Amino acid sequence: MNKGISWRQGLAIALGVPMLILPSIGYFTSYLWSFSIFVWILSVIQGFFQNYSYGEMAVKFPKASGLPGYAQAIYGKNKGNSKIGKFIGGFSAWSYWFAWSPVLAIFSLLIGTYLKGLVPALSSFSEYQLSLCSGIVIFSLLIVINYKGVASGAKLGNILAVISLLPLIVITVAPFVTGDFDFNLINSTWFPDNWEWNISNVLVVLGVFAMAQWSACAWETAVIYGPHYREPGKDIPKALFSCGIICIITFSLVQTSCIGTLGIEGIAAEPYSPLLLIARQTFGEVGSVVTVIMLMAAMILIIQTAFLGSSQAMQSMAAEGNLPPLFGKCNKYGTPIVSMIIISILGLVLISFKTPSAIISASSMGYVFANGISLFGHFKLKREEQKNSHTQVDFKTPKFWGKVSLCFSILNLPLYFIGLMYLNSLSYGWKASLFGLAILLFYYPLWKISNYKEEGAATLDVKLETMIR
Numbered sequence: 001m002n003k004g005i006s007w008r009q010g011l012a013i014a015l016g017v018p019m020l021i022l023p024s025i026g027y028f029t030s031y032l033w034s035f036s037i038f039v040w041i042l043s044v045i046q047g048f049f050q051n052y053s054y055g056e057m058a059v060k061f062p063k064a065s066g067l068p069g070y071a072q073a074i075y076g077k078n079k080g081n082s083k084i085g086k087f088i089g090g091f092s093a094w095s096y097w098f099a100w101s102p103v104l105a106i107f108s109l110l111i112g113t114y115l116k117g118l119v120p121a122l123s124s125f126s127e128y129q130l131s132l133c134s135g136i137v138i139f140s141l142l143i144v145i146n147y148k149g150v151a152s153g154a155k156l157g158n159i160l161a162v163i164s165l166l167p168l169i170v171i172t173v174a175p176f177v178t179g180d181f182d183f184n185l186i187n188s189t190w191f192p193d194n195w196e197w198n199i200s201n202v203l204v205v206l207g208v209f210a211m212a213q214w215s216a217c218a219w220e221t222a223v224i225y226g227p228h229y230r231e232p233g234k235d236i237p238k239a240l241f242s243c244g245i246i247c248i249i250t251f252s253l254v255q256t257s258c259i260g261t262l263g264i265e266g267i268a269a270e271p272y273s274p275l276l277l278i279a280r281q282t283f284g285e286v287g288s289v290v291t292v293i294m295l296m297a298a299m300i301l302i303i304q305t306a307f308l309g310s311s312q313a314m315q316s317m318a319a320e321g322n323l324p325p326l327f328g329k330c331n332k333y334g335t336p337i338v339s340m341i342i343i344s345i346l347g348l349v350l351i352s353f354k355t356p357s358a359i360i361s362a363s364s365m366g367y368v369f370a371n372g373i374s375l376f377g378h379f380k381l382k383r384e385e386q387k388n389s390h391t392q393v394d395f396k397t398p399k400f401w402g403k404v405s406l407c408f409s410i411l412n413l414p415l416y417f418i419g420l421m422y423l424n425s426l427s428y429g430w431k432a433s434l435f436g437l438a439i440l441l442f443y444y445p446l447w448k449i450s451n452y453k454e455e456g457a458a459t460l461d462v463k464l465e466t467m468i469r
Contacts, residue, residue, distance in 0.1 A: 005228045010239035011246075014222035016164050018250035019302045020215035023106050023356035025258055026271020028208055031423075033264055034186045039208055040251035043216035046209075046408065048244050050371060051223045052397060053378040053405045055236040058226030059395045060381070066224045067374045068093030068313070072320070074377040087447060090322030092373040094443040097313045098366030098436075099214065101343050102359045103306035105350035107299040108135035109359075113272045118292055128354050135351050138300060139344035142307050146340070148333045164298030167291055168250065171275050172257040174282040185263040186256065204426070206419025211357075213371070213416075214364045216251055219243040232394035272356060307343065314339035324450045353432075361424050362436035368420065369440065372413030378405040 021040070028036035057070040064073045072089020076082050112131025116122055122130060175181040195201065222239045229235035258267055258274045261281065267274050275295060279288035315336035318328025329338040350359050382402025424433040 005225055005235075006230060007235035007238035007242070010222040010225055010229065010235065011242050013225065014219040014239075014243045015246070016298075016302050016305055017215070017219045017221070017243075018168060018247060018254070019164055019298055020103075020218060021251050021254050022275070022299070023110055023272065023360060024211060024215060025255060025274055026267050027357035027360075027427075028212070028255070029259060029264060029267045030271065031192075031204055031208055033189045033192055034259055035190055036208075037186070037252055037255045037259070039212050040216055040255055041248055043209060043212040044244060044248045044251055046213060046411075047217035047219060047247065048240065049404055050217055050375060050408055051220045051240055051244075053375060053401060053408075054220050055223040055226050055232075055240060055395055056393070056397045056401075057374070057378055057381065058224045059232050059236070059393050062227035066096070066313075067220065067370055068096050068317075071373050071377045074381055086322070088373060090317060090320070090447055091440075091443055092370050093313060093317050093320075093322060094446075095366040095369035095373070095440060097310055097317070098439050099363050099370055100306050100313070101310035101346060102350050102363040103310075104139065104303050104343065104347035105135065105353070106356045106359050107303050108132075108138060108347065108351055109354070109356045110272060111138075111296050111299055114276055114292055114296055117270070117273050117276050118289060128351070131351050131354075132348065135348055138303055139307075139347060142304060143337070143340050143344065146308065147331065147335055147337070164301050165250070167294035167298055168254065168275075171279050171282075171291055171295065172254045175257055175261040175278060178282045180278075180281055181257065181260045182263075183260055186260050189259070189264050200422075203419045203422040206415055207361075207421075207423025208419075210368055210412075210416035210420040211360055211364045211423075214360055214367045216247060217371075219247055226395060236395050307340070310343050311336050311339040314342070318450070321450055323446055327446075355428075358428050358432045361420065361427070362432045362439070364420055365417065365433070365436035366440060368412045368416045372409050372417075375405040375409035375412065378402060379409060 028039060032039060054067065054070070057064075057074075061070050061073045064070050068089060071092035072086065074085075075088045076085030109127070109131045111134045112127045112129075115130050115134070116125065116127050222243045223236060226232050226236050229239070258278065261278050262270075262274055266277065270277050276288065276292055279291045283291060314323065315328045315330070317323040318325055318339075327339055327342065328336060331337045353359050379402045382397075382399070382405070385402075386399070421433050424430070424436075
C-alpha cells in the first residue's frame, strides 16, 4: 500500500467541497431565511462526527473503495448472509454514485444561469438552452481530455480544486470590505413570518438538513484516504479538523454574505446566481465579469472531480459484480469510457429538470442511504471489536463511538429521508422524490442481471454434484 499522502494533500483533495453550496443558497433562504446560516454550520459539525467514523473504517479496510466498499466489507463478513451483504454493499455504492453523479447537471445549470446574467448578447436564449449547450460542450471535452487515462486529469483536478476557492472567497468577502454588508438584513429576518415549530416545519427543517449534508458533509473525501496517509493516527485527525474548520468558515461566510448584502428579497430575485449580483454591486461591471468567469471555471473543476469519481465508482461496481460488466468496460488506455458516456447522458437528462435544487433533493436521497448504511456498518464494526479487543490499527475511534455512528445512522434513515420526501412534496410535488426512488430502485434489476451468470454457474455446479453422488 502506498503511504505517501500527507494530511495537507488530504486537505487539498477536499477543498473543492465549499463550491457545493452554490446551488442551495437561494433554496435554503426561501424556507428558513437567516437561520439557513446555522443550517450550514450544524451540517459541517455533523460532518465531523460522520467522517471520524469513516476515518477508522478507511484504516481497517484499506483495500475497500470508499464508503460503499466499507459497507460491503462489513455486511459481507457473515458467510451465511454473504449474498445479502453483497447486495447491501452494492446498493450503498449505487446510492453514493447517485449522490455524486448529478453534480454534472447541477453545475451545468448554474453555468447557464450565470452566462445569461453575465452576457447580454445571450439574453435571447433561455437558461435551459444555455445550460444544455454548456453541458454538451463540458461533458464532451471531459470525455476527450480523460480518454487516454484519468490519472493526470484527477491530479490536475485536485490541484485546481485549491484554486477554485479563490473566486468564492473574493466575492463573498468583498461586501464586508466595501461596506455593502448590512447585519440588520440578517438580524431582522431569522425565520419567515408566522413561523411555528410544528410537525410540518420540523419536517421541512429535516429535509433542508438532508440536502445540506449533501454539500456540507462531502469532505469525507479527505478522510477515506486514511490508509494512504504516512501516519494515519496523526494525519487523519489533522485532515479532519482542518477540512472541517475551512468548511465551517466558507459555508457560513457565503450564506451570511449573500443575506447580509442582498437581503431575503434580493436572493429570492436571483436564487441561483446571487454571487453575480454581489460581484456587480462590489466590483462594478468589469470587475464582476472577471470574478464570475473565475467562478464558472471553478464550477467546471467541480464537474471534472465528480465526473471522474462517479465514473470510477461505476467501474468499481461492475468489477465487483454489482453491475453488468458492460458498465465497467474500458478502452485500451484503461479509461472507463462506457461509464463516462452513461454519466454524461444522465447529466443531460437531469438538466431537463431546469432547477438545481430539484436535482439535489433527488440525489440527496442517495447520500442519505449511503450514509445511513455506512454508519450502521461502523456501529456493527465497533460491536464486533468489543469481542476482539486485541485488534490493532493505526487509527481508532473511542469505544463509545459506535453509538455515535448509530445515532447519525438513524438521523439519516429514517429521519432525513422522511423530511426529504416531505420537503420535495412541497417544492416539486412528487417529481423529484419519484425520480430519486426510481434511480435507487433501478439498482435491483441491474444487480440481478449482473449476478445471473454467477447464479447460473452455481446452480450447474450443484446439479453436477448431485449427479455424481
